[in-house]
Amino acid sequence: QVQLVQSGSELNQPGASVKVSCKASGYTFSTYDMNWVRQAPGQGLEWMGWINTNTGNPTYAQGFTGRFVFFLDTSVSTAYLQINSLEAEDNAVYFCARGRQGYVYFDLWGRGTLVTVSS
Amino acid sequence: DIVMTQSPDSLAVSLGERATINCKSSQSVLYSSNNKNYLAWYQQKPGQPPKLLIYWASTRDSGVPDRFSGSGSGTDFTLTITSLQAEDVAVYYCQQYYSTPVTFGQGTKLEI
Numbered sequence: 001q002v003q004l005v006q007s008g009s010e011l012n013q014p015g016a017s018v019k020v021s022c023k024a025s026g027y028t029f030s031t032y033d034m035n036w037v038r039q040a041p042g043q044g045l046e047w048m049g050w051i052n053t054n055t056g057n058p059t060y061a062q063g064f065t066g067r068f069v070f071f072l073d074t075s076v077s078t079a080y081l082q083i084n085s086l087e088a089e090d091n092a093v094y095f096c097a098r099g100r101q102g103y104v105y106f107d108l109w110g111r112g113t114l115v116t117v118s119s
Numbered sequence: 120d121i122v123m124t125q126s127p128d129s130l131a132v133s134l135g136e137r138a139t140i141n142c143k144s145s146q147s148v149l150y151s152s153n154n155k156n157y158l159a160w161y162q163q164k165p166g167q168p169p170k171l172l173i174y175w176a177s178t179r180d181s182g183v184p185d186r187f188s189g190s191g192s193g194t195d196f197t198l199t200i201t202s203l204q205a206e207d208v209a210v211y212y213c214q215q216y217y218s219t220p221v222t223f224g225q226g227t228k229l230e231i
Contacts, residue, residue, distance in 0.1 A: 095168055104219065105174050106161075
């Protein structure tokens with residue numbers, strides 16, 4: 001079954017770090033780039049960037065440089081999003097989304113991971 | 120960045136009737152070398168991730184019912200849902216992938 005399975009909800013304090021995982025199955029992981037999309041509570045969709053699953057090279061959208069890190073573990077077909085120095089503004093659902101081959105639209109989505117930042 | 124603006128923000132349509140959602144881009148998303156519009160539509164139901172409905176402005180993704188159709192070119196696009204069903208209640212987003220950062224419209228909430 002072709003799917004992306006994300007890790008569960010996270011509750012973290014301001015200043016901490018969080019790592020969100022996205023495990024792919026049912027297809028060849030290295031064939032499709034992986035994107036990350038943020039959705040703040042009650043808001044729309046915001047593209048954070050993508051990672052080339054063949055080379056591991058990440059590309060970050062403006063506003064997601066510095067504290068946000070995309071990386072892979074290709075041995076387990078998993079993409080990761082790490083957010084460092086968490087801020088209240090990071091409260092959101094984070095989706096991983098597979099890019100259709102060669103293009104940046106998204107044909108397969110994970111169910112999302114809710115990250116809550118609270119002291 | 121290309122700004123995507125949807126209209127209306129919300130829409131109420133009776134069961135069996137037609138729903139029309141518009142999307143306007145701040146610059147053309149038509150790539151002249153292949154004559155393709157780099158525009159996709161997604162459906163997001165409460166508590167679920169978005170689902171791809173349409174890409175290349177008018178190509179339905181696999182398994183998407185044919186009551187969903189996309190049209191338009193350049194900067195102006197439309198998603199049409201004919202014969203609205205109860206399960207079509209959702210927020211609909213357009214997205215351009217002509218250039219990065221890819222950008223989404225603000226969403227249109229469709230209700231019965």
